[in-house]
Amino acid sequence: QDIICTVNLQHNCIDSKCVNMHLHQEQIQTIQTKPVVDHQPTPYFFLNAYSIHNCDLIRLVIPEALRESPLRVANPAEV
Numbered sequence: 001q002d003i004i005c006t007v008n009l010q011h012n013c014i015d016s017k018c019v020n021m022h023l024h025q026e027q028i029q030t031i032q033t034k035p036v037v038d039h040q041p042t043p044y045f046f047l048n049a050y051s052i053h054n055c056d057l058i059r060l061v062i063p064e065a066l067r068e069s070p071l072r073v074a075n076p077a078e079v
Contacts, residue, residue: 005054009045016042 011018018040022033047058 005057007047007054007058009047011039012042012044012046013037013039015044016040 016039019038020035021038022035047062
């Protein structure tokens with residue numbers, strides 16, 4: 001009854017300094033590896049409050065300074 005909506009938070013790897021690494025398979029030395037991301041503990045997450053169905057509810061709990069304008073990327077190809 002107290003839950004009014006759900007949100008999807010995405011871990012912010014850039015600000016958290018997560019690193020790409022290669023994991024050896026089957027715990028043995030081999031040339032076959034699997035690319036993985038070593039996620040670091042962090043309080044930084046992304047919340048897309050502009051394109052989800054319950055954005056009006058989410059905007060009620062976001063500080064006003066974060067509601068002023070959406071993030072705009074001038075040249076997405078550079079990201």
